[in-house]
Amino acid sequence: PGKVVILTDSKSSLYLIANRKPNSYMYSSQAIQKNILRLVDKGWDLVIQWIPSHCDVEGNDVVDHAANEGRQLQEVDYPEELDDIYHKVCRKTEVRWQSIWDRESQTTPLGLIKKKIGNWFWCRHGDRKIDTIMTGLRIGRVSLNKYLSFINLSPTSICPNCSQDVDEDCTHYLLECDRYNIPRQRLATSLHNLGITNMNLTLLLGGAEADCETLKRITEELATYIKATKRFEES
Known part of the structure; x- marks a missing residue:
């Protein structure tokens, strides 16, 4: 030099x-x-x-x-340098995938929650069973009666805990079923401590507009709720 x-x-x-x-x-x-x-x-x-x-x-x-x-x-x-070409290809591929996702996924359970492609690293809890249940809740394929009846593993789609004829789906399990009112109230309190007052399906399943640390905390609180309900220990 x-x-x-x-x-x-x-x-x-x-x-x-x-x-x-x-x-x-x-x-x-x-x-x-x-x-x-x-x-x-x-x-x-x-x-x-x-x-x-x-x-x-x-x-x-x-x-x-x-x-x-x-x-x-x-x-x-x-x-052009190889790095520049690589980043251009990555960007064009990302734009194409996002376009396909926008066009084809919006009528799917996951598409209604996840608006952008990419890895949701904050959605991983670390417990394999809990992570599998959370993924099932996001894509609508989980051991709740509505899905089980769809694949002929349950004679009914109705929630076994409610007096009214209500389908036991992800929304009902997370937000409505009376049997889980106590763990749901604990979940709501924990989210309130994070500054979250509007508990909804998109937020619980990872699609909230928030920083990564808050999204990780939401995932942890959802895992606590799933364990407390013991619903999937019955499956």
Whole structure:
């Protein structure tokens, strides 16, 4: 490493290089910025200095001539770095998946809760059985009578605990069934301590608009509720 001074008579190019989000020549500017940072990280003392045009610097006319030739090119062969290509592919794939999700999932139980693709790491409790139950609640395939009757494993879809003819589905189990009023009240109190007053299905199953720490706490409280009801120990 040593000291390097790069001289240029183009103020506009210096402004572009100094701008973290240039409005034009974005790829070229960012490529130059990356190379500058790479050299600085390696220990080079690098300075880019503006100089007035046509000040008898040797080779200036040659540079101007080359620049004029460059402006006449219809296409510029810009060699993209592998990292840039990778991020572009990832972004395009993400946009495509999100479009497919928006189009095809909104009539599914999970689609009504999860609006964005991506990993819900905060939805994992750590207990394999509890995580399996939570996943079943999110996709509507869990050992409650409505689903069990759908796959011919229960003679009825009705909740066995309620006097009225009410289907035992995820909403009923989490928010309505009288048998679980006490653990549900404890759940509501715990959520209230987190500043949450509107307990609903989307919130409980991981789709709330909240920070990751709050979402993790909601998952923990839901796990406590599931254990307290003992509903799935009966299955």
